[in-house]
Amino acid sequence: MVTTLVGQVLYLLMAVAFGLVLARLLHIDYALGCLAAGVLAGLLPPVIDYDAVLRAYNLNQLVFFVILPVLIFEAAWQLDPRALKRWLGPVLLLAILGVAIFTMIAATLLYYGTHHPAGFPWTAALLTGAALATTDPVAMVAKLRSSGAGEDLLILMEGESLFNDTAAIVLFGLLLGLATQSVEGATQPFGSVMLHFAWSFIGGLGLGALCGLATVALVLFLHAVGSALMVLVLAAFGSFYLAEQVAGVSGILAVMVCAIVARAGLQLRDKGRLVGAAFTWEWLALALTGLVFVIMGLTITFEMFSQHWFAMLIAIAAALGGRALAIFTVAPLARFVGPPISKPWRLLLGWGSLRGVIAIALVLSIPMELPYWWIVQSMVFGVVLFSLLVQGTSSGWLITRLSE
Numbered sequence: 001m002v003t004t005l006v007g008q009v010l011y012l013l014m015a016v017a018f019g020l021v022l023a024r025l026l027h028i029d030y031a032l033g034c035l036a037a038g039v040l041a042g043l044l045p046p047v048i049d050y051d052a053v054l055r056a057y058n059l060n061q062l063v064f065f066v067i068l069p070v071l072i073f074e075a076a077w078q079l080d081p082r083a084l085k086r087w088l089g090p091v092l093l094l095a096i097l098g099v100a101i102f103t104m105i106a107a108t109l110l111y112y113g114t115h116h117p118a119g120f121p122w123t124a125a126l127l128t129g130a131a132l133a134t135t136d137p138v139a140m141v142a143k144l145r146s147s148g149a150g151e152d153l154l155i156l157m158e159g160e161s162l163f164n165d166t167a168a169i170v171l172f173g174l175l176l177g178l179a180t181q182s183v184e185g186a187t188q189p190f191g192s193v194m195l196h197f198a199w200s201f202i203g204g205l206g207l208g209a210l211c212g213l214a215t216v217a218l219v220l221f222l223h224a225v226g227s228a229l230m231v232l233v234l235a236a237f238g239s240f241y242l243a244e245q246v247a248g249v250s251g252i253l254a255v256m257v258c259a260i261v262a263r264a265g266l267q268l269r270d271k272g273r274l275v276g277a278a279f280t281w282e283w284l285a286l287a288l289t290g291l292v293f294v295i296m297g298l299t300i301t302f303e304m305f306s307q308h309w310f311a312m313l314i315a316i317a318a319a320l321g322g323r324a325l326a327i328f329t330v331a332p333l334a335r336f337v338g339p340p341i342s343k344p345w346r347l348l349l350g351w352g353s354l355r356g357v358i359a360i361a362l363v364l365s366i367p368m369e370l371p372y373w374w375i376v377q378s379m380v381f382g383v384v385l386f387s388l389l390v391q392g393t394s395s396g397w398l399i400t401r402l403s404e
Contacts, residue, residue: 011041012041012291012294012295013287013291015034015037015038015040015041015294015297016034016037016287016290016291016294018037018040018041019033019034019035019036019037019038019290019293019294020033020034020290021033022036022037029139029388029392030286030290031289031290031293031356031357031388032388032389034289034290034291034293034294034297035293035294035296035297035300035388036297037294037297038293038294038295038296038297038298038300039297039298039300040297041294041297041298042297042298063361063362063364063365064173064240064244064251064365065237065240065241065244066237066288067288067291067292067361068169068240068252068255068358068361069236069237069239069240069251069252069255070236070237070281070284070285070288071285071288071289071357071358071361072162072165072166072169072252072255072256072259073232073235073236073255073256073258073259073281074259074281074282074284074285075158075161075162075165075285076162076255076256076259076260076263077232077259077262077263077281078158078281079155079158079159079162079260079263080155080263080267081260081263081264081267082264082267083151083155084155084159084260086152086155086338086339087152087155087156087159087338087339088159088338089334089337089338090156090160090331090334090337090338090339090341091156091159091160091163092163092337093330093333093334093337094160094163094164094326094327094330094331094334094349095160095163095164095166095167096163096167097330097333098164098326098327098330099130099133099164099167099168099171099326100171101322101325101326101329101330102129102132102133102322102323102325102326103126103129103130103133103168103171103322104129105129105318105321105322105325105326106125106128106129106132106133106318106319106321106322107122107125107126107128107129108125109314109317109318109321109322110125110128110129110314110315110318110379111125113314113317113318114311114314119371119372119375120311120372120375121372123175123178123179124179124370124372124375124376126175127172127175127176127179127366127376128315128363128376128379128380129318129322130168130171130172130175130362131168131172131359131362131363131376131380132315132318132319132322132355132359132380132383133164133167133168133171134164134165134168134169134355134356134358134359134362135160135161135164135165135353135354135355135356135358136161136353136354136355136356136357136358136359136387137157137158137160137161137352137353137354138354138356139352139354139392139395140157140348140352140353140354140395140399141154141157141158143395143396143399144157144348144399147399147400149399152339153345153348156341156345156349157348157349157352157353160349160353161353162256163256164353165358166252166253166256168358169252169358169362170200170201170204170250170252170253172362173250173252174197174200176365176366179370180367180369180370199248199249200248200249200250200253201249201250201253202249203243203247203248203249203250204243204249204250204251204252204253204254204257205253205254205257206249207239207242207243207247207249207254208239208243208253208254208255208256208257208258208261209257209258209261211235211238211239211242211254211257211258211261212235212239212257212258212259212260212261212262212265213261213265214235215231215232215235215258215261215262215265216261216262216265216266218231219231219232219262219266220266232262232281235258235259235262236255236258236259239251239254239255239258240252240254240255242254243255288357289356289357292357292360292361292364293357293360295360295364296360296364296381296384299364299377300381304374304377304378304381304382305382307378308374308375308378308379308382309382311375311378311379311382312378312379312381312382312383313382314379315379315380315382315383316382316383316386319355319383319386323350323353324350327346327349327350328346328350331345331346331349344402347398347402348398348399348402351391351394351395351398352391352395352398354384354387354388354391354392355380355383355384355387356384356387356388359380359383359384360380360381360384362380363376363377363380363381364377
Protein backbone atom coordinates (compact mmCIF):
# COMPACT_ATOMS: atom_id res chain seq x y z
CA MET A 1 0.00 0.00 0.00
CA VAL A 2 2.72 2.47 1.01
CA THR A 3 4.97 1.56 -1.90
CA THR A 4 2.07 1.97 -4.33
CA LEU A 5 1.26 5.40 -2.93
CA VAL A 6 4.91 6.47 -3.13
CA GLY A 7 5.07 5.30 -6.73
CA GLN A 8 1.95 7.29 -7.62
CA VAL A 9 3.30 10.45 -5.99
CA LEU A 10 6.66 10.08 -7.72
CA TYR A 11 4.94 9.56 -11.07
CA LEU A 12 2.94 12.76 -10.64
CA LEU A 13 5.97 14.77 -9.49
CA MET A 14 7.99 13.47 -12.45
CA ALA A 15 5.19 14.75 -14.67
CA VAL A 16 5.46 18.15 -12.95
CA ALA A 17 9.23 18.21 -13.59
CA PHE A 18 8.66 17.26 -17.23
CA GLY A 19 6.08 20.04 -17.50
CA LEU A 20 8.63 22.58 -16.28
CA VAL A 21 11.09 21.28 -18.89
CA LEU A 22 8.44 21.65 -21.61
CA ALA A 23 7.69 25.19 -20.47
CA ARG A 24 11.39 26.10 -20.66
CA LEU A 25 11.92 24.51 -24.08
CA LEU A 26 8.74 25.90 -25.67
CA HIS A 27 8.89 29.29 -23.89
CA ILE A 28 5.37 28.95 -22.52
CA ASP A 29 3.83 29.45 -19.10
CA TYR A 30 4.73 26.66 -16.67
CA ALA A 31 1.02 25.99 -16.06
CA LEU A 32 0.58 25.12 -19.74
CA GLY A 33 3.70 22.98 -19.60
CA CYS A 34 2.40 20.99 -16.64
CA LEU A 35 -1.02 20.69 -18.27
CA ALA A 36 0.60 19.24 -21.41
CA ALA A 37 2.72 16.92 -19.27
CA GLY A 38 -0.43 15.67 -17.55
CA VAL A 39 -2.09 14.93 -20.89
CA LEU A 40 1.00 13.03 -22.05
CA ALA A 41 1.22 11.15 -18.76
CA GLY A 42 -2.34 9.98 -19.26
CA LEU A 43 -1.46 8.61 -22.72
CA LEU A 44 1.43 6.53 -21.43
CA PRO A 45 0.96 2.95 -20.20
CA PRO A 46 -0.98 3.03 -16.91
CA VAL A 47 1.92 3.19 -14.49
CA ILE A 48 -0.61 4.25 -11.89
CA ASP A 49 -4.33 3.84 -11.74
CA TYR A 50 -4.72 7.60 -11.80
CA ASP A 51 -8.41 7.51 -12.65
CA ALA A 52 -9.21 5.67 -9.43
CA VAL A 53 -6.81 7.81 -7.39
CA LEU A 54 -7.91 11.20 -8.67
CA ARG A 55 -11.62 10.60 -8.43
CA ALA A 56 -11.61 8.90 -5.08
CA TYR A 57 -12.93 10.57 -1.95
CA ASN A 58 -9.41 11.24 -0.69
CA LEU A 59 -8.88 13.83 -3.43
CA ASN A 60 -11.19 16.15 -1.49
CA GLN A 61 -8.93 15.69 1.54
CA LEU A 62 -5.79 16.25 -0.55
CA VAL A 63 -7.13 19.51 -1.96
CA PHE A 64 -8.43 21.00 1.28
CA PHE A 65 -5.81 19.73 3.73
CA VAL A 66 -2.62 19.87 1.63
CA ILE A 67 -2.88 21.98 -1.53
CA LEU A 68 -5.10 24.93 -0.56
CA PRO A 69 -3.45 25.67 2.83
CA VAL A 70 -0.03 25.94 1.19
CA LEU A 71 -1.22 28.08 -1.72
CA ILE A 72 -3.20 30.46 0.52
CA PHE A 73 -0.43 30.71 3.13
CA GLU A 74 2.21 31.39 0.44
CA ALA A 75 0.09 34.07 -1.23
CA ALA A 76 -0.66 35.77 2.12
CA TRP A 77 2.98 35.56 3.21
CA GLN A 78 4.22 37.31 0.06
CA LEU A 79 2.11 40.41 0.78
CA ASP A 80 3.74 43.20 2.74
CA PRO A 81 1.26 43.99 5.56
CA ARG A 82 2.33 47.65 5.68
CA ALA A 83 1.68 48.11 1.97
CA LEU A 84 -1.57 46.14 2.16
CA LYS A 85 -2.90 48.39 4.94
CA ARG A 86 -3.38 51.29 2.53
CA TRP A 87 -5.49 49.20 0.14
CA LEU A 88 -7.26 46.99 2.69
CA GLY A 89 -10.62 48.76 2.31
CA PRO A 90 -10.89 48.44 -1.49
CA VAL A 91 -9.49 44.90 -1.34
CA LEU A 92 -12.10 43.76 1.17
CA LEU A 93 -14.85 45.51 -0.79
CA LEU A 94 -13.86 43.73 -4.01
CA ALA A 95 -13.38 40.40 -2.26
CA ILE A 96 -16.65 40.29 -0.31
CA LEU A 97 -19.15 42.28 -2.35
CA GLY A 98 -17.39 41.52 -5.63
CA VAL A 99 -17.40 37.74 -5.09
CA ALA A 100 -21.09 37.80 -4.11
CA ILE A 101 -22.05 39.82 -7.19
CA PHE A 102 -19.91 37.72 -9.52
CA THR A 103 -21.25 34.42 -8.18
CA MET A 104 -24.88 35.48 -8.60
CA ILE A 105 -24.35 36.92 -12.10
CA ALA A 106 -22.31 33.95 -13.29
CA ALA A 107 -24.73 31.43 -11.77
CA THR A 108 -27.69 33.14 -13.41
CA LEU A 109 -26.02 33.17 -16.83
CA LEU A 110 -24.95 29.54 -16.44
CA TYR A 111 -28.36 28.32 -15.26
CA TYR A 112 -30.41 30.02 -17.95
CA GLY A 113 -27.72 29.55 -20.59
CA THR A 114 -27.66 25.77 -20.20
CA HIS A 115 -31.44 25.68 -19.69
CA HIS A 116 -31.38 22.18 -18.22
CA PRO A 117 -32.83 22.36 -14.69
CA ALA A 118 -32.74 18.58 -14.21
CA GLY A 119 -29.13 18.05 -15.26
CA PHE A 120 -27.79 21.45 -14.17
CA PRO A 121 -29.81 22.83 -11.24
CA TRP A 122 -29.25 26.07 -9.36
CA THR A 123 -26.92 24.32 -6.93
CA ALA A 124 -24.61 23.34 -9.79
CA ALA A 125 -24.73 26.87 -11.21
CA LEU A 126 -23.84 28.41 -7.85
CA LEU A 127 -21.00 25.92 -7.30
CA THR A 128 -19.58 26.74 -10.72
CA GLY A 129 -19.93 30.46 -10.10
CA ALA A 130 -18.12 30.21 -6.76
CA ALA A 131 -15.27 28.21 -8.32
CA LEU A 132 -14.94 30.72 -11.17
CA ALA A 133 -14.92 33.60 -8.68
CA THR A 134 -11.35 32.64 -7.75
CA THR A 135 -8.60 34.49 -9.61
CA ASP A 136 -4.92 33.99 -10.36
CA PRO A 137 -3.09 37.23 -11.31
CA VAL A 138 0.41 35.70 -11.31
CA ALA A 139 1.00 36.15 -15.04
CA MET A 140 -0.32 39.71 -15.01
CA VAL A 141 1.70 40.67 -11.90
CA ALA A 142 4.90 39.32 -13.47
CA LYS A 143 4.33 41.39 -16.60
CA LEU A 144 3.45 44.46 -14.55
CA ARG A 145 6.68 44.12 -12.58
CA SER A 146 8.72 43.82 -15.78
CA SER A 147 7.00 46.92 -17.17
CA GLY A 148 7.88 48.96 -14.08
CA ALA A 149 4.35 49.29 -12.66
CA GLY A 150 3.93 51.02 -9.32
CA GLU A 151 3.75 49.16 -6.04
CA ASP A 152 0.18 50.30 -5.39
CA LEU A 153 -1.16 48.51 -8.47
CA LEU A 154 0.77 45.34 -7.63
CA ILE A 155 -0.50 45.32 -4.05
CA LEU A 156 -4.06 45.90 -5.23
CA MET A 157 -3.88 43.02 -7.72
CA GLU A 158 -2.22 40.55 -5.36
CA GLY A 159 -4.26 41.55 -2.31
CA GLU A 160 -7.56 41.45 -4.18
CA SER A 161 -6.70 38.01 -5.54
CA LEU A 162 -5.78 36.63 -2.10
CA PHE A 163 -8.90 37.89 -0.31
CA ASN A 164 -11.05 37.15 -3.35
CA ASP A 165 -9.84 33.53 -3.41
CA THR A 166 -10.38 33.13 0.32
CA ALA A 167 -13.96 34.44 0.14
CA ALA A 168 -14.71 32.26 -2.90
CA ILE A 169 -13.27 29.13 -1.25
CA VAL A 170 -15.36 29.70 1.89
CA LEU A 171 -18.47 30.23 -0.25
CA PHE A 172 -17.67 27.16 -2.35
CA GLY A 173 -17.26 25.03 0.77
CA LEU A 174 -20.61 26.20 2.12
CA LEU A 175 -22.38 25.47 -1.19
CA LEU A 176 -20.68 22.10 -1.55
CA GLY A 177 -21.81 21.13 1.95
CA LEU A 178 -25.40 22.10 1.14
CA ALA A 179 -25.26 20.22 -2.17
CA THR A 180 -23.91 17.09 -0.51
CA GLN A 181 -26.57 17.23 2.19
CA SER A 182 -29.34 17.55 -0.39
CA VAL A 183 -28.07 14.46 -2.21
CA GLU A 184 -27.96 12.53 1.07
CA GLY A 185 -31.50 13.66 1.90
CA ALA A 186 -30.51 15.86 4.84
CA THR A 187 -31.69 19.46 5.12
CA GLN A 188 -31.07 22.30 7.55
CA PRO A 189 -33.09 25.48 8.18
CA PHE A 190 -31.71 28.55 6.41
CA GLY A 191 -31.22 30.37 9.72
CA SER A 192 -29.15 27.52 11.08
CA VAL A 193 -26.98 27.53 7.96
CA MET A 194 -26.35 31.27 8.17
CA LEU A 195 -25.55 31.06 11.89
CA HIS A 196 -23.03 28.31 11.18
CA PHE A 197 -21.52 30.39 8.37
CA ALA A 198 -21.16 33.43 10.66
CA TRP A 199 -19.51 31.34 13.38
CA SER A 200 -17.21 29.73 10.81
CA PHE A 201 -16.21 33.15 9.45
CA ILE A 202 -15.62 34.94 12.76
CA GLY A 203 -14.06 31.88 14.37
CA GLY A 204 -11.67 31.45 11.45
CA LEU A 205 -10.48 35.03 11.79
CA GLY A 206 -9.95 34.72 15.54
CA LEU A 207 -8.22 31.34 15.45
CA GLY A 208 -5.99 32.49 12.58
CA ALA A 209 -4.89 35.53 14.59
CA LEU A 210 -4.07 33.36 17.62
CA CYS A 211 -2.10 30.91 15.46
CA GLY A 212 -0.23 33.83 13.88
CA LEU A 213 0.75 35.26 17.25
CA ALA A 214 1.85 31.83 18.46
CA THR A 215 3.93 31.44 15.28
CA VAL A 216 5.67 34.76 15.90
CA ALA A 217 6.44 33.87 19.51
CA LEU A 218 7.82 30.44 18.62
CA VAL A 219 9.94 31.71 15.71
CA LEU A 220 11.44 34.49 17.82
CA PHE A 221 12.11 32.10 20.68
CA LEU A 222 13.91 29.55 18.49
CA HIS A 223 15.57 32.36 16.48
CA ALA A 224 17.09 30.27 13.71
CA VAL A 225 16.28 30.19 10.00
CA GLY A 226 15.88 26.41 9.88
CA SER A 227 13.56 26.42 12.87
CA ALA A 228 11.60 29.34 11.39
CA LEU A 229 10.94 27.37 8.22
CA MET A 230 9.74 24.36 10.19
CA VAL A 231 7.43 26.51 12.33
CA LEU A 232 5.96 28.25 9.26
CA VAL A 233 5.16 24.94 7.60
CA LEU A 234 3.59 23.76 10.85
CA ALA A 235 1.59 27.00 11.04
CA ALA A 236 0.20 26.56 7.51
CA PHE A 237 -1.04 23.01 8.03
CA GLY A 238 -1.70 23.27 11.75
CA SER A 239 -3.90 26.37 11.60
CA PHE A 240 -6.06 24.74 8.92
CA TYR A 241 -6.35 21.44 10.79
CA LEU A 242 -7.18 23.09 14.11
CA ALA A 243 -9.81 25.26 12.48
CA GLU A 244 -11.53 22.54 10.49
CA GLN A 245 -11.18 19.48 12.72
CA VAL A 246 -11.05 20.91 16.25
CA ALA A 247 -12.83 24.28 16.30
CA GLY A 248 -15.23 23.69 13.41
CA VAL A 249 -14.50 27.06 11.77
CA SER A 250 -13.12 28.16 8.40
CA GLY A 251 -9.66 26.70 7.85
CA ILE A 252 -8.94 28.85 4.81
CA LEU A 253 -9.61 32.08 6.72
CA ALA A 254 -7.49 30.80 9.60
CA VAL A 255 -4.57 30.07 7.27
CA MET A 256 -4.76 33.47 5.58
CA VAL A 257 -4.97 35.46 8.82
CA CYS A 258 -2.24 33.32 10.41
CA ALA A 259 0.16 34.13 7.56
CA ILE A 260 -0.61 37.88 7.58
CA VAL A 261 -0.29 38.18 11.38
CA ALA A 262 2.92 36.10 11.43
CA ARG A 263 4.49 38.14 8.63
CA ALA A 264 3.53 41.44 10.29
CA GLY A 265 4.76 40.32 13.70
CA LEU A 266 8.10 39.10 12.42
CA GLN A 267 8.64 42.30 10.43
CA LEU A 268 7.93 44.36 13.53
CA ARG A 269 10.03 42.40 16.04
CA ASP A 270 12.72 40.77 13.92
CA LYS A 271 13.23 43.55 11.33
CA GLY A 272 12.80 41.06 8.48
CA ARG A 273 15.80 38.78 9.06
CA LEU A 274 13.75 35.62 9.51
CA VAL A 275 11.04 36.84 7.15
CA GLY A 276 13.50 36.33 4.31
CA ALA A 277 13.41 32.60 5.02
CA ALA A 278 10.07 32.47 3.22
CA PHE A 279 11.83 31.69 -0.07
CA THR A 280 11.14 28.03 0.78
CA TRP A 281 7.44 28.59 0.07
CA GLU A 282 8.19 29.34 -3.57
CA TRP A 283 9.29 25.82 -4.51
CA LEU A 284 6.50 24.22 -2.48
CA ALA A 285 3.83 26.41 -4.05
CA LEU A 286 5.36 25.80 -7.49
CA ALA A 287 5.32 22.02 -6.95
CA LEU A 288 1.69 21.95 -5.78
CA THR A 289 0.54 24.33 -8.52
CA GLY A 290 2.24 22.16 -11.11
CA LEU A 291 0.69 19.08 -9.51
CA VAL A 292 -2.82 20.52 -9.85
CA PHE A 293 -2.28 21.30 -13.55
CA VAL A 294 -0.85 17.81 -14.12
CA ILE A 295 -3.97 16.33 -12.50
CA MET A 296 -6.08 18.54 -14.77
CA GLY A 297 -4.18 17.15 -17.76
CA LEU A 298 -4.75 13.60 -16.53
CA THR A 299 -8.48 14.08 -16.02
CA ILE A 300 -9.27 16.17 -19.09
CA THR A 301 -10.82 14.13 -21.91
CA PHE A 302 -11.89 14.65 -25.50
CA GLU A 303 -15.47 13.88 -24.46
CA MET A 304 -15.46 17.03 -22.33
CA PHE A 305 -15.09 19.14 -25.46
CA SER A 306 -17.29 17.05 -27.74
CA GLN A 307 -20.18 16.79 -25.28
CA HIS A 308 -19.90 20.03 -23.29
CA TRP A 309 -18.39 22.52 -25.75
CA PHE A 310 -21.49 24.71 -25.64
CA ALA A 311 -21.53 24.66 -21.84
CA MET A 312 -17.84 25.68 -21.89
CA LEU A 313 -18.63 28.65 -24.13
CA ILE A 314 -21.43 29.71 -21.80
CA ALA A 315 -19.07 29.40 -18.83
CA ILE A 316 -16.42 31.53 -20.57
CA ALA A 317 -19.00 34.22 -21.33
CA ALA A 318 -20.32 34.05 -17.74
CA ALA A 319 -16.80 34.31 -16.30
CA LEU A 320 -15.89 37.33 -18.43
CA GLY A 321 -19.24 39.08 -18.10
CA GLY A 322 -19.60 38.40 -14.40
CA ARG A 323 -16.09 39.62 -13.61
CA ALA A 324 -16.53 42.79 -15.68
CA LEU A 325 -19.88 43.65 -14.09
CA ALA A 326 -18.60 42.91 -10.58
CA ILE A 327 -15.45 45.04 -11.01
CA PHE A 328 -17.18 48.02 -12.63
CA THR A 329 -20.02 47.90 -10.10
CA VAL A 330 -17.86 47.66 -6.98
CA ALA A 331 -14.68 49.55 -7.97
CA PRO A 332 -16.33 53.04 -8.00
CA LEU A 333 -17.20 52.50 -4.31
CA ALA A 334 -13.54 52.07 -3.38
CA ARG A 335 -13.03 55.80 -2.85
CA PHE A 336 -15.33 55.62 0.18
CA VAL A 337 -13.12 53.08 1.98
CA GLY A 338 -9.65 53.89 0.62
CA PRO A 339 -7.79 55.10 -2.46
CA PRO A 340 -9.83 55.25 -5.69
CA ILE A 341 -9.33 52.65 -8.41
CA SER A 342 -8.77 54.25 -11.81
CA LYS A 343 -10.52 53.00 -14.95
CA PRO A 344 -7.32 51.55 -16.48
CA TRP A 345 -6.73 49.61 -13.27
CA ARG A 346 -10.29 48.30 -13.43
CA LEU A 347 -9.60 46.94 -16.92
CA LEU A 348 -6.46 45.22 -15.66
CA LEU A 349 -8.36 43.72 -12.72
CA GLY A 350 -11.10 42.48 -15.03
CA TRP A 351 -9.05 41.00 -17.86
CA GLY A 352 -5.82 40.15 -16.04
CA SER A 353 -7.33 38.08 -13.23
CA LEU A 354 -7.09 34.64 -14.79
CA ARG A 355 -8.73 31.46 -13.54
CA GLY A 356 -6.12 28.94 -12.55
CA VAL A 357 -4.98 26.55 -9.89
CA ILE A 358 -7.53 27.40 -7.17
CA ALA A 359 -10.50 26.95 -9.52
CA ILE A 360 -9.11 23.60 -10.70
CA ALA A 361 -8.45 22.42 -7.16
CA LEU A 362 -12.00 23.27 -6.10
CA VAL A 363 -13.79 21.43 -8.91
CA LEU A 364 -11.49 18.42 -8.56
CA SER A 365 -12.79 18.14 -4.99
CA ILE A 366 -16.44 17.77 -6.06
CA PRO A 367 -17.56 14.22 -5.16
CA MET A 368 -18.86 11.96 -7.90
CA GLU A 369 -22.05 11.47 -5.88
CA LEU A 370 -23.24 14.80 -7.26
CA PRO A 371 -24.76 13.97 -10.67
CA TYR A 372 -23.56 17.18 -12.28
CA TRP A 373 -19.89 16.94 -11.17
CA TRP A 374 -18.59 16.27 -14.68
CA ILE A 375 -20.32 19.19 -16.40
CA VAL A 376 -19.16 21.57 -13.64
CA GLN A 377 -15.61 20.26 -14.03
CA SER A 378 -15.83 20.60 -17.82
CA MET A 379 -17.03 24.20 -17.58
CA VAL A 380 -14.26 25.25 -15.21
CA PHE A 381 -11.60 23.44 -17.26
CA GLY A 382 -12.81 25.28 -20.35
CA VAL A 383 -12.58 28.66 -18.61
CA VAL A 384 -9.09 27.88 -17.27
CA LEU A 385 -7.88 26.92 -20.75
CA PHE A 386 -9.34 30.15 -22.16
CA SER A 387 -7.61 32.13 -19.40
CA LEU A 388 -4.24 30.55 -20.12
CA LEU A 389 -4.41 30.66 -23.91
CA VAL A 390 -6.24 33.96 -24.51
CA GLN A 391 -6.21 36.20 -21.43
CA GLY A 392 -2.70 35.23 -20.36
CA THR A 393 -1.15 35.77 -23.79
CA SER A 394 -2.95 39.08 -24.40
CA SER A 395 -2.33 40.68 -21.00
CA GLY A 396 1.03 42.08 -22.11
CA TRP A 397 -0.60 43.89 -25.01
CA LEU A 398 -3.23 45.34 -22.65
CA ILE A 399 -0.56 46.64 -20.27
CA THR A 400 1.26 48.31 -23.15
CA ARG A 401 -1.90 49.98 -24.45
CA LEU A 402 -2.97 51.26 -21.04
CA SER A 403 0.48 52.63 -20.27
CA GLU A 404 0.64 54.72 -23.47
